[in-house]
Amino acid sequence: MIRRIGKRGALTLPKALRVDAGLHPGMAVEVTAGNGGMEIKAAHKCCYFCGSPEDVYSVMNVNVCRACAKKLSEVIG
Ligand SMILES: [Zn+2]
Numbered sequence: 280m281i282r283r284i285g286k287r288g289a290l291t292l293p294k295a296l297r298v299d300a301g302l303h304p305g306m307a308v309e310v311t312a313g314n315g316g317m318e319i320k321a322a323h324k325c326c327y328f329c330g331s332p333e334d335v336y337s338v339m340n341v342n343v344c345r346a347c348a349k350k351l352s353e354v355i356g
Pocket of ligand 1: 328331343344347348
């Protein structure tokens, strides 16, 4: 798949690749360069729902931040 980098350096990641890689909109990612290319990985322990790397806990193998956990508890009751 060939993509073009925008004038300001932006690159849209195709949805199919994002889904395969487990990367979601708003998620914090770690970008590294080397070997003539770049690697994009989910930042260590960021919230599955909002992508925040702040105040994140692992609950049943899902990383969730305190704010999203609070919203979930309000919805579920
Ligand atoms: Zn969150």
